[in-house]
Amino acid sequence: MAIKIKKLDQNKERRTIVGVIIAAIAASVCCVGPLVLLALGVGGAWVGNLTALEPFRPYLMGLTLIILGYAFYKIYRKPQPEECAPDSYCANQKSDRINKITLWIATVFVILLLSVPYITSLLLAVPGNKVEQAEIDYSTLMVVTLDVPDMYCPACPFTVQKSLLKLNGVISAEASLETKKAIVTFDQSKVTTAQMIEATTNAGYSSSVIVN
Numbered sequence: 082m083a084i085k086i087k088k089l090d091q092n093k094e095r096r097t098i099v100g101v102i103i104a105a106i107a108a109s110v111c112c113v114g115p116l117v118l119l120a121l122g123v124g125g126a127w128v129g130n131l132t133a134l135e136p137f138r139p140y141l142m143g144l145t146l147i148i149l150g151y152a153f154y155k156i157y158r159k160p161q162p163e164e165c166a167p168d169s170y171c172a173n174q175k176s177d178r179i180n181k182i183t184l185w186i187a188t189v190f191v192i193l194l195l196s197v198p199y200i201t202s203l204l205l206a207v208p209g210n211k212v213e214q215a216e217i218d219y220s221t222l223m224v225v226t227l228d229v230p231d232m233y234c235p236a237c238p239f240t241v242q243k244s245l246l247k248l249n250g251v252i253s254a255e256a257s258l259e260t261k262k263a264i265v266t267f268d269q270s271k272v273t274t275a276q277m278i279e280a281t282t283n284a285g286y287s288s289s290v291i292v293n
Contacts, residue, residue: 105191108141112236115285135233198236244284
């Protein structure tokens with residue numbers, strides 16, 4: 082009977098830690114997912130299903146922190162070994178140390194995962210240019226503004242910007258979370274606005290040309 086209770090306690094604490102990780106992934110998949118897929122060269126209109134979760138990200142982050150707090154409570158506030166029945170799970174100090182180490186590793190992973198959108202937003206300070214000035218044919222250059230309404234998190238502009246810069250003929254791209262727009266300088270002899278729209282859509286962000 083003691084062995085059965087021991088296993089039940091162990092499984093409950095492990096499920097709590099796994100729950101923290103799952104909640105963190107759910108809170109970050111809307112921002113991190115499209116960026117990772119873009120880096121891997123995977124895209125498609127279906128990626129928009131991930132970005133559709135962005136409005137719920139604050140709630141998922143809150144849920145993650147609540148579960149994380151509960152995990153710390155369960156592991157650090159459980160009865161002391163001398164208060165536990167002999168051979169029970171809580172009396173096993175070795176198992177307790179393993180759970181604490183696992184929890185801290187999970188905590189670091191969760192913090193890093195939740196921080197990725199804000200870290201990538203800092204990269205927007207770097208100009209989104211990919212062509213040297215000497216290589217530019219100014220006679221065929223144009224500037225277009227794209228409306229990208231589905232940008233909600235700090236990582237979204239970075240993903241949109243990178244999706245545009247992957248196109249041959251795009252000279253520079255600057256996306257803004259505040260305005261939900263992307264300003265693109267491109268060589269009209271090499272790339273079209275339709276290709277830009279397709280690129281952002283495949284990255285998970287539908288867009289359209291703003292006609293002045």
